[in-house]
Amino acid sequence: MNLVLLSNFTNNNHPHLQEKIRTFVKGRSPKLGYIPSQLDKEKKYFQKSKVYFDELGFKEYVYFDVDEDYDERAKRELVNCDVVYLSGGNTFYFLKNLQKRNIIPLIKEMVHAGKLLIGLSAGSIMMSETIKMAELIDKNEVELDNLKALHLVEFEFMPHWEEHFSLDELMIYSKAMNKKIYTCQDGDGIVVTDHKVEVYGQIHEINAGNIKKHLT
Numbered sequence: 001m002n003l004v005l006l007s008n009f010t011n012n013n014h015p016h017l018q019e020k021i022r023t024f025v026k027g028r029s030p031k032l033g034y035i036p037s038q039l040d041k042e043k044k045y046f047q048k049s050k051v052y053f054d055e056l057g058f059k060e061y062v063y064f065d066v067d068e069d070y071d072e073r074a075k076r077e078l079v080n081c082d083v084v085y086l087s088g089g090n091t092f093y094f095l096k097n098l099q100k101r102n103i104i105p106l107i108k109e110m111v112h113a114g115k116l117l118i119g120l121s122a123g124s125i126m127m128s129e130t131i132k133m134a135e136l137i138d139k140n141e142v143e144l145d146n147l148k149a150l151h152l153v154e155f156e157f158m159p160h161w162e163e164h165f166s167l168d169e170l171m172i173y174s175k176a177m178n179k180k181i182y183t184c185q186d187g188d189g190i191v192v193t194d195h196k197v198e199v200y201g202q203i204h205e206i207n208a209g210n211i212k213k214h215l216t
Contacts, residue, residue: 002116003152003192005124007159008088009052010187016216017189017200021056024116025082031060033081037089037122038097039067045087049120058083066097075106083116086123088159091134092144094122099146108150117152121159124184127152132177136169153192155180161204162186170206180207 002024004017032053034046046063053061062077078084084107086094098104111117117127122138125131130147133156134140158170161183174181181204182190188201199205203214 001111001152001192001194002114003111003127004116004118005127005153005157005182005184005190005192006118006120007124007161007184007188008121008186009049013052013187014189014200014216017191018056020191020198020200021118025057028082029059030057030082031062031080032058032083032085033062033064033078034085034087035064035066035078035098035103035123036087037091037094039065039069049085049087053085066101066103070101079106079110081110081115083118084110086117086119086126088121088123090141091122091125091131091138092140092142095126095131095147095149096142096144098126104150108152111150111152124157124159124190126150128156129154132156133158133173133181136173155182155197157181157190158183160184160186161202167204167206167211170204171209171211174206175209178208180205182206 062081064074064078119127125134126149129151131149132147156179162185170181183204185202191198199214200216205212
């Protein structure tokens, strides 16, 4: 199982994290399946993300809409991708789309088959057991009741750390939910390989009332 959890792209992304992602696709002409959180007719967010992935060596892309432009037939193309990317956006809206299209089992299948999964912001939050963490940063305007997500990791992920909250607030959440939390600044990230967690950048690890700061 290979997972990459990102906060956001910047002009100064962590160089060792970049290199780590390159190692997953080295020696191939990788195809990336891009799953946006919501309809983006102009594909402007895709074009921004594509600049980042082009630099990492990706050559071919499959755009797989799970919102208004959903096409069931496109699943075949997605399954043939080497990498799946879950975009940022409103986490509740994104999860509702994935549940509605029954895409969560497919993504998990692909991950367990050895495909790389990359998430950004909401896409990274999606890798936990639930997206309850998103209540701290997103509005549940779609009134989603079922918050169960991919459950590929046993921790929770707080992106855009410099923009949100204090450690005290996350301490309260961590104790209440009995969950480990990693905070992540934009440009930094976390890589999970066969359940081994590697951190890149300034990451806080919050667990059972204890705070550990990673700086790599």
